[in-house]
Amino acid sequence: MTQTNITWIEGAVVENEVHMTIVELSHASRTPEDLIMTWVSEGVLSPAGSSPQDWRFSGDSLRRAKTAAHLTHDLELNVPGVALALDLLDEIAQLRARLPRD
C-alpha cells in the first residue's frame, strides 16, 4: 500500500492576523494607491497609523476595499456614493442576519 502525505497549506486569517500596508492592500484589491488614500480621507477605510507609509489596514479593510472597487468600477459611483453604499450594505447585512431562517 502506498501512503501519500498531503501537505496542508496553512493560511492566515486576514481579519485577525494580517495588517496590510497600502501597497499590499492596493495589490490585493486591485486598486491604485491614490484611490485608497481618497477612501481613507472619506472614511471608507480606517487604517491605524498617521501617514500613508505607516498605515496598517486590518479587520474588514480588505472586504470593504474589494466591495468599494467593484462599486466604483461597475456602477461608476463616486467616493461619497461608495461610502454611503458600504454603510447601507453593512446595515442590510446586520438586519438580514437577524432574520430567522424559514
Add this chain to the structure above:
Amino acid sequence: MKFRDYYETLGVARGATEAEIKSAYRKMARKYHPDVNKEAGAEEQFKQIGEAYAVLKDTEKRAAYDRFGENWKNGQDFTPPPNWNEGFEYSNDGYSGGHPGYGGGFEGDQSEFFESLFGRGKHRQGGRGGNSRQGMNFKGQDHHAKILIDLADAYNGAKRTISLHMPVQDASGHVSTQERKLDVSIPKGIKAAQNLRLSGQGGPGVGEGPAGDLYLEIEFHPHAIYRVEGKDVFIDIPLTPWEAALGTTVNIPTPAGSTLELKIPAGTVAGRKMRLKGKGIPSAEPGDLYAVPSIALPPANTESQKEAYQTFEKAFDFNPRAHLKG
C-alpha cells in the same frame, strides 16, 4: 452555441439611443450587482447585463452585432457566418465580466457567444500591466475565491481539499480555465466573510518577482438548525406549552458535535433568548450560543386531546386579547 439577444437582456428596443442603453444598464447593474443583491442567480444576471452593455455601448461592436438582424432570438442555435465582421473595426480590448472572488470563479468569463464574435479579452493583470518586460520583476497577481465550509469546521478546525477554477494564460496570451486542487487547513475560529490568505498561491511572479497570494473568502453552508451572526450562533428550541410553563431540561446539540443540557426555567416565554456563554464560534473571546425558545402547540385530534384543551380552558381565566378592547 446559443444566440444572445443583448437588446432583450437590457430591456431596450433595437433603436435605443446610447443614453437609453446606458440608463437601462445602470438601473439593472444596480439591481443585480452581486455586492448588493444576494439572491441566487443575481451574479449570472449581472454578468449577462455587463456583456450586453459591453457590446451595445461600443458603436463598432454594436454595428457589427446589428448585422445579425432582429430575427435572431435569445437561446437560438447560432454559428457566426464566415467573415461576418468584415469591414468593421473595433478595438479588441475584450471585456471582463466577472469579479475576483465571486462564486469561486475568476474574472474573464464572458459567454462563448461573445468570444466567438469579439474574441477573448486579454487577461487583466492586476493593474500593473504586468507583461514580462525584460529585466522587470513584479509580484504575481493576487487571486480571490469564495469557499463554502461547514459551521462545524469553524468550531473544530478542519482540513479540506478545495477545487478552484483558475485562469491560466499561455505564451500567446490566450486564457483558459484550469481546475486546481488545494489542500487547505481551515483554522478553528474562522468566521463568515473573513478571508484566509495563502501566501504565494496566487498568480506566478514576473521575472524574479514572487508569486501573488490567494485570498479565500469564507462562507458557511446554510445550516438546517443553526444560524450565525458574526461569532454568535442561534438555535431554535421548540417547547411544549407545559414544558414552557413548568420548566424542563432539554438537550442542545452544539455545532462542535457535543450535547449540552439546558435548564428551561418555569414560565419561559417564546423568543426570550437563553445564552450559553462561550459556546459560539471559538476564539480568544469566543462567541455565544443562543437558544431561542418557541412554543409548539400540539394539534387536538382525538377526543381525549380535545378534553385536555377544554380542561385548560376551565382552569385558566385567560384572555390573550384583553388589550384589544377599544
